[in-house]
Amino acid sequence: AQSVTQPDIHITVSEGASLELRCNYSYGATPYLFWYVQSPGQGLQLLLKYFSGDTLVQGIKGFEAEFKRSQSSFNLRKPSVHWSDAAEYFCAVDQGGGNKLTFGTGTQLKVEL
């Protein structure tokens, strides 16, 4: 069965600093990979997704993620964090064909001003 691991439960960064949120997945073939963001009291919004092709994908709000097959990782990055980026971030994987998303446990990002 597919699984997703987000090793960092909480991360705190200073505004303007760079950010990397880790995500590792467990699946035999190349999965479909997603990053979602959840602001307090809100639903989930898709930041970016990877299906195939270029392993570096660009998303909304200045986020990008890189798929590394050898490491089974799909880490999310942002060069300069803004205070409004404080939220919960979820990595998700779909093994394909069924749109059945398996989510990681989330990483809560706090931004210090």
Next chain:
Amino acid sequence: DTAVSQTPKYLVTQMGNDKSIKCEQNLGHDTMYWYKQDSKKFLKIMFSYNNKELIINETVPNRFSPKSPDKAHLNLHINSLELGDSAVYFCASSPSSFSGNNEQFFGPGTRLTVL
């Protein structure tokens, strides 16, 4: 224009009651989902419907019964509510269930509190 809407936003009720949560999407999507997010923020899929037909039914107590009157609506009825049902329930939709490269659009969630 709300893409995926849920009602109510908050629901507080007593143990043993029966309650429903409604979901509607105006995106013209074929597939809709229900997810449960527990107190630790863990998200897990419960059900998925494609064009009114059930296609994903995870290990969920049969006190939970989804109903899809048409492909734009997916309601969740819960019988005999228990304390452990307290959670945030999210509805989502996607264009199709038969391709994994579909983005799922989420509603704002319904926070259910069982006392």
